[in-house]
Amino acid sequence: MTTDVPKAALYYFPKAIWPSAPLLALEEKGYGSDEIDLKLVDLSKGENYAPSYLRLNPNATVPTLVVPLHNTLSPEVESRYKSLQDTKSIVEFLDKSRSTQSRTHTTSSAPSPSLSPATIAFSAISDKIIDLLHSPAADPNALLYLNARNEAALQELSRERLQTLSARRDAVAQLLTDNESAKIRVSEKTRQFWELKRVAIEKFLDVYQAADKPTSALDDAAKTKREAYFSDATTAWAGLQGVLIELNQEIIGPYVLGDQLSIADLHLAPWLARLVKLSGGTIADDGNIAVGKLEEHVSVGFSLPQDVAVTESRRRAGLPIPDPESSERQNRLAAFWDAIKERPSFKKVYADDLH
Numbered sequence: 001m002t003t004d005v006p007k008a009a010l011y012y013f014p015k016a017i018w019p020s021a022p023l024l025a026l027e028e029k030g031y032g033s034d035e036i037d038l039k040l041v042d043l044s045k046g047e048n049y050a051p052s053y054l055r056l057n058p059n060a061t062v063p064t065l066v067v068p069l070h071n072t073l074s075p076e077v078e079s080r081y082k083s084l085q086d087t088k089s090i091v092e093f094l095d096k097s098r099s100t101q102s103r104t105h106t107t108s109s110a111p112s113p114s115l116s117p118a119t120i121a122f123s124a125i126s127d128k129i130i131d132l133l134h135s136p137a138a139d140p141n142a143l144l145y146l147n148a149r150n151e152a153a154l155q156e157l158s159r160e161r162l163q164t165l166s167a168r169r170d171a172v173a174q175l176l177t178d179n180e181s182a183k184i185r186v187s188e189k190t191r192q193f194w195e196l197k198r199v200a201i202e203k204f205l206d207v208y209q210a211a212d213k214p215t216s217a218l219d220d221a222a223k224t225k226r227e228a229y230f231s232d233a234t235t236a237w238a239g240l241q242g243v244l245i246e247l248n249q250e251i252i253g254p255y256v257l258g259d260q261l262s263i264a265d266l267h268l269a270p271w272l273a274r275l276v277k278l279s280g281g282t283i284a285d286d287g288n289i290a291v292g293k294l295e296e297h298v299s300v301g302f303s304l305p306q307d308v309a310v311t312e313s314r315r316r317a318g319l320p321i322p323d324p325e326s327s328e329r330q331n332r333l334a335a336f337w338d339a340i341k342e343r344p345s346f347k348k349v350y351a352d353d354l355h
């Protein structure tokens, strides 16, 4: 294969949630490691705010997929690119761009199943689930920053996140200073974008930095900030209940559209992995344990209807059935967790830990 043919480049960060969807897609679709360039954008250092990255994705988010335009897939023609800037379009693109019949530039001979919904009805379910997972009420990054509803939890969260959040604030502050001193020149729109990011990061930083003090030792301003934070956190986690109920109703099981994996599962997997992690679960936990921890974390006593039999879900997912006589039941999210975590794609993307 020639090496000078322009390739698509996936900008990602391994610990971020949404880039994990295209990373799972690369595995499930059998892309060879020579087909897509993987480019790391270190979110913990604020690299996503750099002007060079904003030219690829003005939202400063990962993933971004930069693809050579089709008619210039030839080394003689100067390459032109377009960038896909959201997870849904990127996963769809990766699904459509490799099929076992197509002659993509690859050394991989792995099969490439279609992951697109096969009917209009399936398409509607898939879209509904993907849109729900990307809705503000389900935002896994907001839930990460708001994952403390009492003083002890806030102390722990602060220990985990203070350092990277400070580094990200410093990166944005440096860009604003460099722009001020004309070391770099950006548009007013970009300057305002950075300013908004700085304010948003500092709002959390203020609360995290004071985490070690009991509320009684805070001055009035800090107390008000902490109370507002706990109120936002409580609202965010309460709002997740409705999302979980809806997801659990819509999933056919064990995967979103039934026995076969589809693009919706590539969104649900990283989303659920993050929420299980935020709830204290691990990759070793089976569905009932992992989703049980999530239910408990959302609200004590909250539980989704256990309307499927574990043996039936495992049979449908092609998993071994240790006890065929078992009458154990589970909810659909638990069945999904059992099925997805056994896939080689999931084991690869989450080899280090859930994130």
Ligand SMILES: N[C@@H](CCC(=O)N[C@@H](CS)C(=O)NCC(=O)O)C(=O)O
Pocket: 016, 017, 018, 019, 043, 048, 060, 061, 062, 063, 085, 086, 087, 088, 134, 141
């Ligand atoms: N709507 C976007 C959301 C992507 C997103 O929120 N990415 C997070 C990481 S999982 C991010 O890049 N955050 C960077 C930041 O906000 O500074 C998508 O679907 O791709």
